[in-house]
Amino acid sequence: MPFIRKIIKINTPQKLFLVLMRRFGISQHEAQKWIDTRKVSQNGEIIRDKAAVVQGAIEVVVFEPASEGLEPIFQTKDFALFDKPSGVMVHPRNRNTHYTLVDEIRHRYGPRANIVHRLDKETSGLVLASLYKRSEKELKALFEHKKIAKRYIALVRGHITEQLIDAPIARNRDYSTVKLKVHIDPAGKPARTYIRPLHYYKDATLIEALPITGRQHQIRIHLFHVKHPIIGDPIYGVSTEDAIRYLDGLMSQEERIAVTGAKRLMLHAQRLDFVYKDMRYILTSRMTPEAFLASGAVDARFLEPEHG
Numbered sequence: 001m002p003f004i005r006k007i008i009k010i011n012t013p014q015k016l017f018l019v020l021m022r023r024f025g026i027s028q029h030e031a032q033k034w035i036d037t038r039k040v041s042q043n044g045e046i047i048r049d050k051a052a053v054v055q056g057a058i059e060v061v062v063f064e065p066a067s068e069g070l071e072p073i074f075q076t077k078d079f080a081l082f083d084k085p086s087g088v089m090v091h092p093r094n095r096n097t098h099y100t101l102v103d104e105i106r107h108r109y110g111p112r113a114n115i116v117h118r119l120d121k122e123t124s125g126l127v128l129a130s131l132y133k134r135s136e137k138e139l140k141a142l143f144e145h146k147k148i149a150k151r152y153i154a155l156v157r158g159h160i161t162e163q164l165i166d167a168p169i170a171r172n173r174d175y176s177t178v179k180l181k182v183h184i185d186p187a188g189k190p191a192r193t194y195i196r197p198l199h200y201y202k203d204a205t206l207i208e209a210l211p212i213t214g215r216q217h218q219i220r221i222h223l224f225h226v227k228h229p230i231i232g233d234p235i236y237g238v239s240t241e242d243a244i245r246y247l248d249g250l251m252s253q254e255e256r257i258a259v260t261g262a263k264r265l266m267l268h269a270q271r272l273d274f275v276y277k278d279m280r281y282i283l284t285s286r287m288t289p290e291a292f293l294a295s296g297a298v299d300a301r302f303l304e305p306e307h308g
Helices: 016-024 028-036 101-109 133-144 218-225 240-247 253-260 289-295
Strands: 003-015 040-042 053-063 079-084 124-130 148-157 163-166 169-171 182-184 192-200 204-211 267-276 279-284
Touching: 003 016, 016 028, 016 053, 079 101, 079 267, 101 124, 124 133, 133 267, 148 218, 148 289, 163 218, 182 218, 192 218, 204 218, 240 253
Parallel strands: 124 267
Antiparallel strands: 003 053, 040 053, 079 124, 148 204, 148 267, 163 192, 169 182, 192 204, 267 279
16 A cells, blocks of 8 residues: 555654655655645644644655566657557556556656646556656646657457547536546537548447547547547447446456456557657557457457458
């Protein structure tokens, strides 16, 4: 468990933020953030006052990363590149989250290292991590200004043609009947994804997807919108009842393969292409399309030859 509780004994009255700065080697801003996020308590009561003076024993919730051996596949003095497996979360969801990619990054590079973009838990592939605060700011700016080209591969239902999907996306505010995080809505934010088929099977297509914009779940909702949902997707492309069973942890792996066609979401972040400090980087995942298809235990009917 990366979040643990530490007891600190303070013999003389001291300002709390100074205690945190000295004991944990963090900045004043970070110390005050720890207080704001309810990480410090005394005698069972959360300390909320950033100017508090404390004495005696206090309890502090700290993040201590634990590695599971995932190595970066590329590194510079400013950033590192990881090939994330499907099923690994990027950031902790809460203090009970057992293991995420942040564990690996901070275990190896220290507390100032951080992930600079999002990747869904079930999506495998390339994740970029900054090694210090300045590079984090610079790399996040590249993503925000659409200066990093991302390329994915995916296995989708049916035969899809080369096309540009241009459909605005809005966050779903009503979970009472539909369990989708986002949906297509004319009032939503502009979203475009370019799709190119790579290989046709009898009832599926291996595609390349290039998101031109960067909305949450963009590729998943766009392919669902054009009636070619990603195989293995337990949310977009299945019934509401099946989505609820998956979200509640009631769907076995065998049932998931039967319902969605695979044991995992068949979406993989394959390539990143960008210029950083006057150097162009074209970074490619080590997972081949063949290994990608094998990783999902895909229902055999989807991988039958087109004319088999």
